[in-house]
Amino acid sequence: MLNRILVVLSLVLVTQLAVPMARAQDKPAVVLAGDVMVERSVEENGTTRTVLEAPTNVIPGDRLVFTTRYTNTLAELVEDFVITNPLPAAVVLLQDGDFDVSVDGGKTFGRFATMSVKLEDGADRPAELADVTHIRWTLARLAPGEQGQVRYFAAIR
Amino acid sequence: MKYAAIRISALCGTTIASLALASQALAAGIPAGTLIENTASASYNTGGPTQVIDSNTVSFRVAELLDVAVASQDASALPITSTAVLTFSVTNTGNGPEPFVLTADPAVSGNDFDVTVDSLAIDSNNNGVYDPGVDALLANGGTSAIVAPDQALTVFVLVTAPGGTADGQSSQVRLLAEAGTGTGAPGTLFAGAGEGGVDAVAGSSGADDDGVGALISSLATVSLVKSAVIADPFGGTQPVPGAIVTFTLQATVTGSGSVDDLQITDTIPTSTSYAPGTLTLNSAGLTDAADTDSGTASASGIAVTLGSVAAGTTHSVTFQVEID
Numbered sequence: 001m002l003n004r005i006l007v008v009l010s011l012v013l014v015t016q017l018a019v020p021m022a023r024a025q026d027k028p029a030v031v032l033a034g035d036v037m038v039e040r041s042v043e044e045n046g047t048t049r050t051v052l053e054a055p056t057n058v059i060p061g062d063r064l065v066f067t068t069r070y071t072n073t074l075a076e077l078v079e080d081f082v083i084t085n086p087l088p089a090a091v092v093l094l095q096d097g098d099f100d101v102s103v104d105g106g107k108t109f110g111r112f113a114t115m116s117v118k119l120e121d122g123a124d125r126p127a128e129l130a131d132v133t134h135i136r137w138t139l140a141r142l143a144p145g146e147q148g149q150v151r152y153f154a155a156i157r
Numbered sequence: 158m159k160y161a162a163i164r165i166s167a168l169c170g171t172t173i174a175s176l177a178l179a180s181q182a183l184a185a186g187i188p189a190g191t192l193i194e195n196t197a198s199a200s201y202n203t204g205g206p207t208q209v210i211d212s213n214t215v216s217f218r219v220a221e222l223l224d225v226a227v228a229s230q231d232a233s234a235l236p237i238t239s240t241a242v243l244t245f246s247v248t249n250t251g252n253g254p255e256p257f258v259l260t261a262d263p264a265v266s267g268n269d270f271d272v273t274v275d276s277l278a279i280d281s282n283n284n285g286v287y288d289p290g291v292d293a294l295l296a297n298g299g300t301s302a303i304v305a306p307d308q309a310l311t312v313f314v315l316v317t318a319p320g321g322t323a324d325g326q327s328s329q330v331r332l333l334a335e336a337g338t339g340t341g342a343p344g345t346l347f348a349g350a351g352e353g354g355v356d357a358v359a360g361s362s363g364a365d366d367d368g369v370g371a372l373i374s375s376l377a378t379v380s381l382v383k384s385a386v387i388a389d390p391f392g393g394t395q396p397v398p399g400a401i402v403t404f405t406l407q408a409t410v411t412g413s414g415s416v417d418d419l420q421i422t423d424t425i426p427t428s429t430s431y432a433p434g435t436l437t438l439n440s441a442g443l444t445d446a447a448d449t450d451s452g453t454a455s456a457s458g459i460a461v462t463l464g465s466v467a468a469g470t471t472h473s474v475t476f477q478v479e480i481d
Contacts, residue, residue, distance in 0.1 A: 028208060028210045029201070029203050029208065030199060030201055030208070030210060031210070032197055032198075032199055032210055032211065032212035032213075033212060033213060034195060034196065034197055034212035034213050034214065034215045035215060036195055036215040036217065055215075055217040056217070056220075056356070057220045057346055057356045057358050058193075058217060058219055058220055059186070059219065059220050059221075059222040059252070059358050059360065060186020060187050060219070060222055060252050061186065066195050066215070068197040068212050070199065074203065076203050076204070077203070078201045078202070078203055079201065079202055079203070079204075080200070080201055080202050080207070081199060081200075081201040082199060082200050082201070083197050083198070083199045084197065084198050084199070084200075085195065085196075085197040085198075086196070087195075088193045088194055088195050090187040090191050090193045090219065091193065142201070156186060156187055156193070156219060157186055157187045
């Protein structure tokens with residue numbers, strides 16, 4: 001989907017024509033709010049549990065949860081709702097999820113299990129979590145007022 | 158349209174940066190102070206043109222992880238006769254540049270003997286071998302130069318053996334490296350003390366580590382046994398004038414290692430005369446003259462120079478005198 005957008009954008013640039021595409025301006029129908037937390041183990045009364053804390057003193061290997069909350073602020077249906085999240089270069093995806101991924105910098109997307117990486121000798125190998133550069137959630141439609149969140153788990157490289 | 162152009166360049170920038178960074182596999186992890194930013198974007202439509210929105214950008218900086226690993230680089234216990242040089246590696250396994258406080262402790266529990274630490278030295282020319290006068294000396298307990306993440310220092314510990322040790326006794330020397338920023342239980346926080354002002358956090362090592370190097374006392378001991386066999390002119394063994402006395406000096410080197418500058422000397426007994434040309438070493442004849450062979454002999458005495466002799470060997474010197 002993103003690559004289609006990019007192609008469309010390129011065409012727009014070349015032709016300077018008004019393909020139906022616009023930057024949400026005055027009052028976007030949908031609002032995105034990003035958040036990041038770090039997982040910490042807390043020991044209480046002899047049991048260890050995991051809590052989420054603000055990302056302070058984050059060191060390599062720490063597990064992070066990146067959350068994006070979305071809200072359809074309008075009283076109308078939102079369609080073809082797609083959230084794309086480029087992974088920060090310093091983190092590595094920790095687990096697959098209900099999303100598509102890109103392992104080529106956002107050019108192509110697909111389910112993680114189906115992705116492969118081209119090796120220097122031309123052969124393909126199955127993609128690893130560390131290869132993932134982008135994550136994309138496709139939600140098809142948001143009812144009026146609908147809100148929700150998507151998230152992914154990553155660790156500092 | 159301007160938006161679209163900006164969007165494309167921003168995406169390309171992210172792509173290049175992520176690919177470049179992904180190829181740098183850092184054992185110690187992303188460098189301290191690295192800014193991590195995450196922004197999601199979404200596209201959708203509400204019947205009209207497709208809309209694109211961005212989330213807010215969340216960002217934070219990676220803290221400095223203080224970690225270190227120390228390992229002995231000696232394959233086995235080093236033999237020590239009087240002095241020895243132990244070799245250790247000190248690796249910065251954290252993610253920020255860090256100096257380390259280096260302390261060698263020669264009094265390790267279980268030691269048969271404790272050496273004296275004369276000095277530490279840093280392998281300035283990185284050849285893995287201590288080069289006196291080249292490698293920079295560091296006082297025991299001193300602080301190293303800054304070590305980059307994932308880089309290792311080779312540290313030498315120069316020691317002297319005490320007197321009175323017995324061959325084969327063992328000893329260990331422990332080298333401790335502590336992060337210059339501080340040490341503590343894993344997770345200990347040093348607010349603002351990290352690279353570029355980020356917080357520093359003690360890693361799994363507790364920001365310190367130690368390694369032990371082993372020494373084994375290598376002492377060689379020489380024992381010398383002298384014996385005599387008399388052959389009188391009548392076929393007997395009586396010490397009568399004219400009898401030939403064959404002296405044997407047997408030098409046995411025991412222990413381990415070797416002895417240096419071993420020389421066997423003896424005087425010709427009074428009332429006897431050296432029988433010229435009878436000096437031998439290990440059954441091979443030696444000339445009496447001071448020349449290229451190892452022996453000399455004269456009317457006053459004999460001398461055989463053995464030089465460096467390995468432990469576990471025996472050398473025997475013989476010469477004959479005639480009773481006056």
